[in-house]
Amino acid sequence: xxxxxxxxxxxxxxxxxxxxxxxxxxxxxxxxxxxxxxxxxxxxxxxxxxxxxxxxxxxxxxxxxxxxxxxxxxxxxxxxxxxxxxxxxxxxxxxxxxxxxxxxxxxxxxxxxxxxxxxxxxxxxxxxxxxxxxxxxxxxxxxxxxxxxxxxxxxxxxxxxxxxxxxxxxxxxxxxxxxxxxxxxxxxxxxxxxxxxxxxxxxxxxxxxxxxxxxxxxxxxxxxxxxxxxxxxxxxxxxxxxxxxxxxxxxxxxxxxxxxxxxxxxxxxxxxxxxxxxxxxxxxxxxxxxxxxxxxxxxxxxxxxxxxxxxxxxxxxxxxxxxxxxxxxxxxxxxxxxxxxxxxxxxxxxxxxxxxxxxxxxxxxxxxxxxxxxxxxxxxxxxxxxxxxxxxxxxxxxxxxxxxxxxxxxxxxxxxxxxxxxxxxxxxxxxxxxxxxxxxxxxxxxxxxxxxxx
Amino acid sequence: xxxxxxxxxxxxxxxxxxxxxxxxxxxxxxxxxxxxxxxxxxxxxxxxxxxxxxxxxxxxxxxxxxxxxxxxxxxxxxxxxxxxxxxxxx
Numbered sequence: 381x382x383x384x385x386x387x388x389x390x391x392x393x394x395x396x397x398x399x400x401x402x403x404x405x406x407x408x409x410x411x412x413x414x415x416x417x418x419x420x421x422x423x424x425x426x427x428x429x430x431x432x433x434x435x436x437x438x439x440x441x442x443x444x445x446x447x448x449x450x451x452x453x454x455x456x457x458x459x460x461x462x463x464x465x466x467x468x469x470x471x472x473x474x475x476x477x478x479x480x481x482x483x484x485x486x487x488x489x490x491x492x493x494x495x496x497x498x499x500x501x502x503x504x505x506x507x508x509x510x511x512x513x514x515x516x517x518x519x520x521x522x523x524x525x526x527x528x529x530x531x532x533x534x535x536x537x538x539x540x541x542x543x544x545x546x547x548x549x550x551x552x553x554x555x556x557x558x559x560x561x562x563x564x565x566x567x568x569x570x571x572x573x574x575x576x577x578x579x580x581x582x583x584x585x586x587x588x589x590x591x592x593x594x595x596x597x598x599x600x601x602x603x604x605x606x607x608x609x610x611x612x613x614x615x616x617x618x619x620x621x622x623x624x625x626x627x628x629x630x631x632x633x634x635x636x637x638x639x640x641x642x643x644x645x646x647x648x649x650x651x652x653x654x655x656x657x658x659x660x661x662x663x664x665x666x667x668x669x670x671x672x673x674x675x676x677x678x679x680x681x682x683x684x685x686x687x688x689x690x691x692x693x694x695x696x697x698x699x700x701x702x703x704x705x706x707x708x709x710x711x712x713x714x715x716x717x718x719x720x721x722x723x724x725x726x727x728x729x730x731x732x733x734x735x736x737x738x739x740x741x742x743x744x745x746x747x748x749x750x751x752x753x754x755x756x757x758x759x760x761x762x763x764x765x766x767x768x769x770x771x772x773x774x775x776x777x778x779x780x781x782x783x784x785x786x787x788x789x790x791x792x793x794x795x796x797x798x799x800x801x802x803x804x805x806x807x808x809x810x811x812x813x814x815x816x817x818x819x820x821x822x823x824x825x826x827x828x829x830x831x832x833x834x
Numbered sequence: 835x836x837x838x839x840x841x842x843x844x845x846x847x848x849x850x851x852x853x854x855x856x857x858x859x860x861x862x863x864x865x866x867x868x869x870x871x872x873x874x875x876x877x878x879x880x881x882x883x884x885x886x887x888x889x890x891x892x893x894x895x896x897x898x899x900x901x902x903x904x905x906x907x908x909x910x911x912x913x914x915x916x917x918x919x920x921x922x923x924x
Contacts, residue, residue, distance in 0.1 A: 381867060382918045382919060382922065383880075386921075388880075391911070446892060446914045449917060634921045635917060
């Protein structure tokens with residue numbers, strides 16, 4: 381039988397170390413909503429989402445109460461809209477209408493974000509996909525809860541540089557259309573390489589075409605728990621360090637698995653995957669950077685950071701994989717700057733640069749995330765940053781992404797406020813040399829060779 | 835069997851266990867195990883109870899125990915057992 385020390389350990393994780401289930405995300409296929417008429421399409425989308433996800437939020441709240449573990453977000457991901465809206469949407473304005481419909485549906489069922497206003501253009505762009513991407517500077521400011529993603533490359537297809545170039549321009553436009561003091565709409569757009577079909581985390585969640593009609597995916601978290609565990613092994617060997625991370629990751633993931641199973645049963649929707657991620661929040665102690673520093677770095681960004689992050693990422697997967705029957709999504713450690721007080725501190729004290737973050741993305745779960753850059757950064761430079769990340773993903777057969785926020789009217793050293801729990805981001809310096817000529821070339825970077833690995 | 839773990843954390847005073855037990859008994863909830871200890875200088879008690887014959891819902895139990903806790907000046911939490919068995923048993 382469970383003893384008092386085990387109960388105390390679990391509750392201490394929840395109450396003092398910020399253990400939570402970060403998100404229950406219901407994936408909903410909208411493939412059967414396609415129609416040639418815009419208003420019929422929008423009605424179909426609204427009706428399907430509100431019918432499928434009617435009980436999602438109340439069910440999440442019930443599970444939270446039953447087990448005493450916070451379930452921070454309840455969210456929805458849908459089929460990439462460019463796949464279903466091509467027949468009805470003939471203009472940028474038509475896509476904005478669809479985005480508004482998603483926003484209305486999200487508000488009706490009470491979820492805080494809905495992902496899937498997306499285009500998968502890793503090899504080429506259809507007209508529909510290009511319209512969708514071009515609608516983002518209007519669709520994101522016109523909506524509150526809609527998240528978007530564009531997949532610009534993959535290991536199998538190479539990188540669509542036309543889409544990379546377009547995304548750089550679009551990100552600039554979204555920033556320009558964001559009013560002063562508003563939540564930065566660029567934070568709702570992720571540009572991916574090798575985007576997974578079953579990611580429950582925003583802003584990059586969408587419901588891939590390989591998925592069933594509806595599915596429950598769960599994202600776990602718990603950087604604070606790992607950090608607390610590591611504080612007990614200062615001066616110990618790497619073996620002890622790794623064992624500690626694995627055991628902690630196992631425990632965290634088991635909670636996620638329990639919540640996913642319960643949510644799936646109560647909602648009558650199949651369980652998809654657990655995303656084994658260490659997702660930080662700006663809450664003190666809930667930081668991936670703090671974990672790296674607990675491993676023995678004076679400040680994140682110091683030499684050794686990439687190795688420490690690689691170790692952390694791998695041990696989280698090794699510990700978590702046995703705790704869940706199905707693992708997927710992004711799975712690993714997230715390193716967003718603005719959502720992690722430790723990362724913010726490292727940037728502000730000058731130990732963490734954009735270039736070091738890029739190196740870190742080679743071994744972590746995603747990519748350059750929630751990074752603010754000066755507002756006068758050229759579109760081609762943004763595209764260059766995206767191309768670099770996509771290349772890392774393409775060559776290393778992993779998911780990489782860029783979520784970057786040009787801070788209009790701000791320069792290095794200023795901060796971008798997100799408001800509330802989203803924290804803030806220090807504006808980081810970007811290499812000032814131009815890549816304009818490289819980015820303005822047309823076409824795509826071919827798929828990489830899968831042999832001669834060096 | 836439908837088991838719930840009740841934890842009590844706070845300053846030790848007379849009648850905490852009596853108060854909880856009376857409340858549980860009045861709703862047909864059977865106590866299977868009780869243990870207590872001082873952790874980091876704070877009184878900690880844990881009860882494993884069987885709620886399969888309870889005449890109230892989990893929600894009502896949770897709210898009812900909150901009220902008892904408030905009266906005694908301690909923090910009472912109840913959680914379904916599975917969160918602990920999932921985490922601590924392979």
